[in-house]
Amino acid sequence: MTPALVCPSCGDPVAEGDEFCETCGTRLHAPPPEEGTCPKCGARADQADPDGYCGRCGYRLARPNDHVEVEAGTMALVTDKGLRHHRNEDAGVLRAGTGFSVLVVCDGVSTTANPDQASEAAAGAFADLVEASLSGHDPSPEDAAAALVEAVAAAQKAVLGVPQEEPGGYPQAPSSTLAAAVIIGEEMVTTNVGDSRAYWIDATDAGGSRQLSKDDSMAEAAIAAGESPETAYARRDAHTITHWLGADAPEATPRTQASLAAGPGFLLVCSDGLWNYYESPESLRELILAGSAGVNGETTLETARRLVEAAIAAGGHDNITVALTALGPQAAPVPAPAPAPDEAPAPEVPPGEAPAPEEAPAPKGIPAPSGEETLPGEAAVEAPPETPAGVTAEAAAVQPIPEPSEPSTDPRPQPSETETKE
Amino acid sequence: MPDFHLECFQNEYLAEGAREVNAVVTITASGGGTAGTDGAGDASGGGSVEVIVIDTSGSMGGAKIRAAREATGAAVAAIKDGVRFAVISGDNTAHVLYPPNGGLATASTQTRFEAQRATDRLQASGGTAIGSWLSLITSIVQSEPGIKHVILLTDGKDEHESPETLQAAIEGAKGIFQCDCRGVGTDWVVSELRKIATGLLGTVDIVADPAGLAADFEAMMTQAMGKSLADVNIRLWTPQGASISFVKQVAPDLLDLTDRRVTLNPLSGDYPTGAWGDESRDYHFAVAVNPGNVGDEMLAARVSLVVNGQVAGQALVKAVWTDDTALSTKINRQVAHYTGQAELADAIAEGLEARKQGDMETATTKLGRAVQLAAQSGNTDTAKLLAKVVDVEDPVTGKVRMKSKVDDADEMTLDTRSTKTVRVAR
Numbered sequence: 040m041t042p043a044l045v046c047p048s049c050g051d052p053v054a055e056g057d058e059f060c061e062t063c064g065t066r067l068h069a070p071p072p073e074e075g076t077c078p079k080c081g082a083r084a085d086q087a088d089p090d091g092y093c094g095r096c097g098y099r100l101a102r103p104n105d106h107v108e109v110e111a112g113t114m115a116l117v118t119d120k121g122l123r124h125h126r127n128e129d130a131g132v133l134r135a136g137t138g139f140s141v142l143v144v145c146d147g148v149s150t151t152a153n154p155d156q157a158s159e160a161a162a163g164a165f166a167d168l169v170e171a172s173l174s175g176h177d178p179s180p181e182d183a184a185a186a187l188v189e190a191v192a193a194a195q196k197a198v199l200g201v202p203q204e205e206p207g208g209y210p211q212a213p214s215s216t217l218a219a220a221v222i223i224g225e226e227m228v229t230t231n232v233g234d235s236r237a238y239w240i241d242a243t244d245a246g247g248s249r250q251l252s253k254d255d256s257m258a259e260a261a262i263a264a265g266e267s268p269e270t271a272y273a274r275r276d277a278h279t280i281t282h283w284l285g286a287d288a289p290e291a292t293p294r295t296q297a298s299l300a301a302g303p304g305f306l307l308v309c310s311d312g313l314w315n316y317y318e319s320p321e322s323l324r325e326l327i328l329a330g331s332a333g334v335n336g337e338t339t340l341e342t343a344r345r346l347v348e349a350a351i352a353a354g355g356h357d358n359i360t361v362a363l364t365a366l367g368p369q370a371a372p373v374p375a376p377a378p379a380p381d382e383a384p385a386p387e388v389p390p391g392e393a394p395a396p397e398e399a400p401a402p403k404g405i406p407a408p409s410g411e412e413t414l415p416g417e418a419a420v421e422a423p424p425e426t427p428a429g430v431t432a433e434a435a436a437v438q439p440i441p442e443p444s445e446p447s448t449d450p451r452p453q454p455s456e457t458e459t460k461e
Numbered sequence: 462m463p464d465f466h467l468e469c470f471q472n473e474y475l476a477e478g479a480r481e482v483n484a485v486v487t488i489t490a491s492g493g494g495t496a497g498t499d500g501a502g503d504a505s506g507g508g509s510v511e512v513i514v515i516d517t518s519g520s521m522g523g524a525k526i527r528a529a530r531e532a533t534g535a536a537v538a539a540i541k542d543g544v545r546f547a548v549i550s551g552d553n554t555a556h557v558l559y560p561p562n563g564g565l566a567t568a569s570t571q572t573r574f575e576a577q578r579a580t581d582r583l584q585a586s587g588g589t590a591i592g593s594w595l596s597l598i599t600s601i602v603q604s605e606p607g608i609k610h611v612i613l614l615t616d617g618k619d620e621h622e623s624p625e626t627l628q629a630a631i632e633g634a635k636g637i638f639q640c641d642c643r644g645v646g647t648d649w650v651v652s653e654l655r656k657i658a659t660g661l662l663g664t665v666d667i668v669a670d671p672a673g674l675a676a677d678f679e680a681m682m683t684q685a686m687g688k689s690l691a692d693v694n695i696r697l698w699t700p701q702g703a704s705i706s707f708v709k710q711v712a713p714d715l716l717d718l719t720d721r722r723v724t725l726n727p728l729s730g731d732y733p734t735g736a737w738g739d740e741s742r743d744y745h746f747a748v749a750v751n752p753g754n755v756g757d758e759m760l761a762a763r764v765s766l767v768v769n770g771q772v773a774g775q776a777l778v779k780a781v782w783t784d785d786t787a788l789s790t791k792i793n794r795q796v797a798h799y800t801g802q803a804e805l806a807d808a809i810a811e812g813l814e815a816r817k818q819g820d821m822e823t824a825t826t827k828l829g830r831a832v833q834l835a836a837q838s839g840n841t842d843t844a845k846l847l848a849k850v851v852d853v854e855d856p857v858t859g860k861v862r863m864k865s866k867v868d869d870a871d872e873m874t875l876d877t878r879s880t881k882t883v884r885v886a887r
Contacts, residue, residue: 062702088763090763090777092759092760095700095701095728096700096701096759097700097750097760097780098700098753098758098759099759099760120756121756122755122756123755123756123784124783125756125757125758126758149785149788150788206468206470206776206777208473209791
């Protein structure tokens, strides 16, 4: 039985051999669209109108931010509109400063006016403020935590500056989520508003990966009120966010969290377009390491791109933004000779009791990432970090967050063994 | 030339498979001049023409013809220097009362005075054949440049010619002049004058009491003098495969423009909007497009305002397909409001028709719905007119009782003004 033929444009039945659809006039059996032609109807690029639509079928032609890839220092960022949203309302910024790096991901709230502008304004203002306040001196993790708090305020202010009305759009005030991390040596200081996330992905210790951010969502609120995570995430409003940036945002003091990159691994900052498909740190770790990240020469950008592609392959329902940086020796483009493990004793930290930031071990031998010369791989060769995985240092203005895991007692593997460890 | 600003109100989000796109576009003109004050005319290169045509059939005798003379005098007084004008007397046929040799006069202190003197010669005798009046006006003004505006007054039914003759005269006048129609008393037929007014991009209203005529004429003429741009068109582009469900002016009153389309090419057509002064109007566009996939965005319509062949402004109507029902199920406030105003006008028309036919059950239901819609949308003028035809028990639920006795003037006023809309409270 031959399946009924339908017009790819309007869906009405067409007869085999028809050159044009009788209903809508679309050319059938058209050759695949050429570069610069309308992907929907094949109209020539010169038929596009000045507003970015096909002059024949009205289809929206590609926007510049539909897919963007950025590299800065050792960091990479890939953002994509995905498959089911008409525009990319995510935005992200990377900044490689002297002695620090900044990764920011913002996700504009679709049901508000100009969410794409809101996320872009928030990410830019946030990164600008962090960069300005950490530049020109040797910033400490405490400086970073203070800068993040100020930067959230700057991002909020920037969102207030976005046009509050969108022609044909939603009447609610422009709104965005935000997740960001500042890296100083091995210190990862993070903050978030809403449900964009930051993860530490431990390359060597399967149990050492964890989510650094905490969603401002109904699900998390339910968990805080005593519901089990299973019940909480089954709620209809589980993904409804309880905090955001925007004119109608509830007042809140931003949380910051300082964590130590306890070994070779990745800091991932992402929008829910990724974590809706890869929620657990374990699944993200598996995904990141599946591509021989760092070891066989996959660059951080290639890894980030692969994460985005995985989210698209899983359905690509939302916009997807991945900001990624490799920390530790596995990031070397060419595997470095295995260093002798440093026998210096790690500070004893009982689970659940975080040391004050000033008591945290100072990063050893790793030059701070910067735009020009930093190669974490090279640095790590000299002295792999020694702090037990999972140690969390609370920075100023921090709400307590439960310790996610026991300190690992596994011996640290050689960097070159990262891939084969499992 | 005034500046035009177009603002689009819509919910661009559609559910998967949906194809109907609705948008309300507000068009605001500002900073324009006024009708020619020195004979040189407006910036569009034309002058300005005013014609007043007065029904002089036998039924106009007495108070009505006296009021008509006074009103014509007041309207003539409001004509600005340089404007070309005429006063016409209409019964079974039409003839130019002023200027004395036919054609058009150029407004000045002298000609206005002469015209006012001439109006005293308006005499009520004979029948009513409105089509013949329109045809005479067409022949006089069609070669004149600029904005051409007619004020037409009648008091009775168009009974001395066939409906076909009237219709042909309307068709012949389309695009030549605009015509504001006034019915004095209660013996004229609302649907007849509405047909002329909608066909010729004008207004229709009732002046139940002849004493109110002079003020009304003066106001109409003053407003006409404020128009500076003739031949403003809405140009609508829609994508291949789209069909236009309707194009309506929805404020300040309802006017269906769907059938006025002048096709330019398979994707574009023009809709005439008449002359513009400093004013703001709302238009409702409904377009059915080929459904896209979830995540697709389409330009469903491009609304351009074309003045003398130049695009003076535009708005984009979009369609975005989403599987997020929170987005696709919302109805834009403006679209909902004007959908309600159109339903209100329909409910009044159907309710009054049912009442005429003696179907009181349908009349009660329809007028009850109208009461409800008028209350919901804040259309207090229409609500007041409805309350003269029905006893309102509860405006929220639309519970009404038909009044046992309704004044003819009240019923005709409701009928005539049922297309007046209110705008969305911002």
